[in-house]
Amino acid sequence: MAIDASALGPREEFTAMVLDVVDAIPPGRVMTYGDIAEYLQRGGPRGVGGVMAREGAAVTWWRVVRANGTLPPHLMVDAQQHWITENTPTRRGIVAVTQARWWPTDPAPTTP
DNA sequence: GGATTGACCGGAA
C-alpha cells in the first residue's frame, strides 16, 4: 500500500501496483510472477520480472518466485534463509509453490 | 523510431 499509483503514468502505475501486491504478500507465503500479472490483469510475467529486477529491492522480493518455485542462483542463497525464517513451505531448498501459493483475496495464511 | 535485455510461463518432445 501507500503507493499513489493514480498520480503516476501508465507504466509507473503498473510498477507501483506490482510493488503494492508484493508488499501485501504475508510471511510464509509466496506468489509467482505470472500470478501477479494475472491478478493485475496487466503486463505479463516478463513485465512483472522486469519491474522486480529494478524496484524489487524495495519490497519483500523473496516472496515472489518463479512458477517452479525457484529463483536466480545469486538470489536463492538469501531467499532460502528468508523462507526458513518465515516458515515458508519448501521442498529440497526450493519453495513448494503448490502449498505456499497465495492470492490477495485469500483470508489467512499458514497457521502452525 | 527500432533492437536488445531480463528476477517469465506453458506446452510439447
Place this chain on the structure above:
DNA sequence: GTTCCGGCCAATC
C-alpha cells in the same frame, strides 16, 4: 523427471 520452443511485456541502449 528434464530439455526445447514460441509468446509475452517493461526498461534500457
